[in-house]
Amino acid sequence: MEITSFTPELELDRADESALASIVSQPGWKVFEKIGKVVADQFILKALNTDATKEADMVIRMRMAQVAAQYHTMLFNIVSNTVTEYIHSQPSDKPIESAEAIDIGEYSRPGYAEGEPLF
Numbered sequence: 024m025e026i027t028s029f030t031p032e033l034e035l036d037r038a039d040e041s042a043l044a045s046i047v048s049q050p051g052w053k054v055f056e057k058i059g060k061v062v063a064d065q066f067i068l069k070a071l072n073t074d075a076t077k078e079a080d081m082v083i084r085m086r087m088a089q090v091a092a093q094y095h096t097m098l099f100n101i102v103s104n105t106v107t108e109y110i111h112s113q114p115s116d117k118p119i120e121s122a123e124a125i126d127i128g129e130y131s132r133p134g135y136a137e138g139e140p141l142f
Contacts, residue, residue: 033101033105035105037109040105040106040108040109041109043102043105043106043109044106044109044110047102047106056099059095059098059099060095062091062095063088063091063092063094063095066084066087066088066091066092067088067091067092069084069087069088070084070085070087070088
């Protein structure tokens with residue numbers, strides 16, 4: 024029996040997306056990515072090192088390696104796409120007053136506009 028009508032979808036709210044973006048921004052995330060790649064590569068290496076005379080074992084291990092690689096790729100693509108979408112869809116509820124946000128130090132002191140020397 025083949026299930027063709029069910030497609031699982033990821034449903035995250037803004038808090039979930041924010042938490043995911045926070046995790047990805049941590050230094051440990053790169054380490055987690057490296058570990059995930061090594062684990063998938065180990066499945067592939069095990070498949071390649073299978074005795075060629077054991078065809079059934081080879082087929083099973085190649086399928087396992089394929090699933091491991093697909094899982095790794097899908098997981099990190101979903102995380103990347105979710106975080107990218109979250110970052111680019113930040114709501115801008117209120118306008119930013121750029122004149123107040125810029126601190127240019129002594130250049131904004133009274134008298135500068137009239138041409139008084141700075142020093």
